[in-house]
Amino acid sequence: MNDPGQGPSPVSLDIPIVEAHALRKQFSTALAVADLDLQIAPGEILALLGPNGAGKTTTVRMLVGILRPDSGHIAFRLDTGGRPGAAARAVSRPDPTLLGYLPEERGLVRDVPVLRTLEFFAELRGLDRATARARARDELMRFDLGDRAGERVDRLSKGNQQKVQFLAAILHRPRLAILDEPFSGFDPINQQRFVAEIRRLRDEGSTILLSTHQMDLVEQLADRILLLDRGRVVLAGTLAEIRARTSSGHRLELELATDLPLTALSALTGVERAEPAGLRRVALGLAPGAVVGEVLHAVTGLVGVQAVHSAPERLHEIFLRTVGRDLAPEELTASDRPGVKEES
Amino acid sequence: MIGRRAWAVARWEFLRFAKAKDFLVTLLVTAAIYGGVQLLGDFARGRSAEPRTVAVVADGRLDLDSPLELAPFRFLPEPRGLAAADSLVVAGALDAVIAPLDGDWQLRVARERGWQELLRVQFGALARQNELQRLQLDPDVLAMLNTPPAIATVLIGPGAAERKQRPGTVVVIVVIGAMLLGLFTGFGYVFVAITAEKTQRTTESLLSILSPQEWIDGKIAGLTGVVLVSLLNYLAAWFLWQAVSWRFFGGSVALPSGLGSLDLVWSCLFAAAGFAFWFTLFALVAATIDDPNSSGRSALMFLPFIPLGVVFAGLDTPDAGWMRTLALLPGVSPSAMPVRILRGDPAAWEIALSFGLLLAGALALRWAAGRVFGASMLMTGKEPGLREIWRWLREK
Numbered sequence: 001m002n003d004p005g006q007g008p009s010p011v012s013l014d015i016p017i018v019e020a021h022a023l024r025k026q027f028s029t030a031l032a033v034a035d036l037d038l039q040i041a042p043g044e045i046l047a048l049l050g051p052n053g054a055g056k057t058t059t060v061r062m063l064v065g066i067l068r069p070d071s072g073h074i075a076f077r078l079d080t081g082g083r084p085g086a087a088a089r090a091v092s093r094p095d096p097t098l099l100g101y102l103p104e105e106r107g108l109v110r111d112v113p114v115l116r117t118l119e120f121f122a123e124l125r126g127l128d129r130a131t132a133r134a135r136a137r138d139e140l141m142r143f144d145l146g147d148r149a150g151e152r153v154d155r156l157s158k159g160n161q162q163k164v165q166f167l168a169a170i171l172h173r174p175r176l177a178i179l180d181e182p183f184s185g186f187d188p189i190n191q192q193r194f195v196a197e198i199r200r201l202r203d204e205g206s207t208i209l210l211s212t213h214q215m216d217l218v219e220q221l222a223d224r225i226l227l228l229d230r231g232r233v234v235l236a237g238t239l240a241e242i243r244a245r246t247s248s249g250h251r252l253e254l255e256l257a258t259d260l261p262l263t264a265l266s267a268l269t270g271v272e273r274a275e276p277a278g279l280r281r282v283a284l285g286l287a288p289g290a291v292v293g294e295v296l297h298a299v300t301g302l303v304g305v306q307a308v309h310s311a312p313e314r315l316h317e318i319f320l321r322t323v324g325r326d327l328a329p330e331e332l333t334a335s336d337r338p339g340v341k342e343e344s
Numbered sequence: 345m346i347g348r349r350a351w352a353v354a355r356w357e358f359l360r361f362a363k364a365k366d367f368l369v370t371l372l373v374t375a376a377i378y379g380g381v382q383l384l385g386d387f388a389r390g391r392s393a394e395p396r397t398v399a400v401v402a403d404g405r406l407d408l409d410s411p412l413e414l415a416p417f418r419f420l421p422e423p424r425g426l427a428a429a430d431s432l433v434v435a436g437a438l439d440a441v442i443a444p445l446d447g448d449w450q451l452r453v454a455r456e457r458g459w460q461e462l463l464r465v466q467f468g469a470l471a472r473q474n475e476l477q478r479l480q481l482d483p484d485v486l487a488m489l490n491t492p493p494a495i496a497t498v499l500i501g502p503g504a505a506e507r508k509q510r511p512g513t514v515v516v517i518v519v520i521g522a523m524l525l526g527l528f529t530g531f532g533y534v535f536v537a538i539t540a541e542k543t544q545r546t547t548e549s550l551l552s553i554l555s556p557q558e559w560i561d562g563k564i565a566g567l568t569g570v571v572l573v574s575l576l577n578y579l580a581a582w583f584l585w586q587a588v589s590w591r592f593f594g595g596s597v598a599l600p601s602g603l604g605s606l607d608l609v610w611s612c613l614f615a616a617a618g619f620a621f622w623f624t625l626f627a628l629v630a631a632t633i634d635d636p637n638s639s640g641r642s643a644l645m646f647l648p649f650i651p652l653g654v655v656f657a658g659l660d661t662p663d664a665g666w667m668r669t670l671a672l673l674p675g676v677s678p679s680a681m682p683v684r685i686l687r688g689d690p691a692a693w694e695i696a697l698s699f700g701l702l703l704a705g706a707l708a709l710r711w712a713a714g715r716v717f718g719a720s721m722l723m724t725g726k727e728p729g730l731r732e733i734w735r736w737l738r739e740k
Contacts, residue, residue, distance in 0.1 A: 064552040066722065101552040107545025112360055123352045124553045168549065 023072035034231040050228035097126030100174030110154035125172035215316040257304030353562025374581035401443040538630035556718025618678020628713040651676035662688030674705025
């Protein structure tokens, strides 16, 4: 398992496989991306994080060439995989045979059989028909869809359609796979399966750009994280680097003997916030410099404590703390605003 | 020229809509419809073959002693007089009565009908024959008087011997009808293929691989292929019915006369280029439609049917000035020029110019459609206005 929180970044950005500089995209009423810099190292899993409207999807769409940035430039070195000497061969548009893209807005033609759908996308991505067919059959078997190959796409469940869409994006084994919200719509079991699949994809040589809201999965997967807010990068680095940079205090998880209002706990000296963490369990985020013993002493003065766990701050909490400036509800839920161009 | 990826799209679109099972069902059903129409026609003609009965109160003016059949009429002598004959007409037992009126004849009927014109002609000829016979002329003289002079058509001018025989109106109507059928079929396919893709959100996946131009090229090529195969299927159904008819009912296979192979080649070329032209426009309009159930733009897709209707008015005047002009306009020429080729005498340069302009128009439309397609396929929730479309066309 990749554990970015436990050590230095394993990737080198000397010759990035993708390099974007000063990207900017303005829509009629909103600045979606503002002077964004981004580099993806060969072989890494880079996660784009941010609330809805942060500019993740607009960034992704500019990278795959669907949207044109108002200013800034993008350079790809997919054919050489970022090896030394490749800098001179950078191109501004990715070769589609080296790119895999799973869009946030999923969609497959419903009245066409699964196998033919996969063949079509693989053929467009440069595979010959025989290889596309053989590989599609193998992958369908691996994803427990071997016996559904001849069925129309709309006969599959939503989860299985997601699998087909994922396979359509990666069947040609791309150098760079850009996966926008790859886990949405999956149950926890399939989410874990996809974590393994994405890791497998990386182990087979693909570089991966991940855009997702699932913080716990990002913690498991990502080598580096780019946290966006209002079109700008607000945090970047490995999880360990981000934790160090945000200088957050400890996180205590307490099992209480009786119920206690969270407001009473969050009012204690040294406690920044208190959140529910299960039945009679609360998580306390401590202020930087707060002394754990003093906080515990204060808590036990209010309520009996049966158990105490201490852990570093989770990405979810860093995310909320960093961009948690009065997030509007729509920023934390799936966007249903019309118009692809206006989404980000 | 379209590239490898566009051909992959063309194959995909073709296989998506051209289903062997559907074609087979259409072949059999259409053959059955052809047969049904022909049998119904034969039945109707058989019914109308029943002669209309006309009583003739001759009063010595006509030598008619026994019933005389002159299809589609049967003339019956009526010695009982006018009142008796009139009462039979009123009762519906007779269709008409003919009787002398002063020096001429009168036709007495319950109401006026179209067949009475033919009756006038037929009875006039009968009465004239009767009068000639009463003159007791020499049989040769009588035969000479009864034989109208033959008028042969002689083609004159340079190359008259090679000039073609003109196909009948029915053949031209069939050619234009096939064009109409192809447009309707293509309209359905293009509309469904594009609006469904928009609503099913396949756009982003494809636009990350293909340029809008490759996408629309592949779509038009694939769907034009489906339409041409559909038309061939209707033609095959006609041959199937002809074979069945020949096997079970005898007779011979009716082939259109006066249709030269070069005429057919040109008609097919104009049809294929016309389909490409109009389907590209269909694709352009369909890409700007957000909700196919409520968009007023669907009506724009009926635009190509107007020139087809206009061209029907020129079937009898294919070389008139207005038809010559229409036959040069891209979009109208796919229907107007075949009419001129089949029924008129277009110069070779007119055909070449018309085809060249059609191809140029199709290429210009293809370019515009590529521009509009890429931008509007990504737009959901609203439809682009004319100003927006104009901006996309001008963007570098």
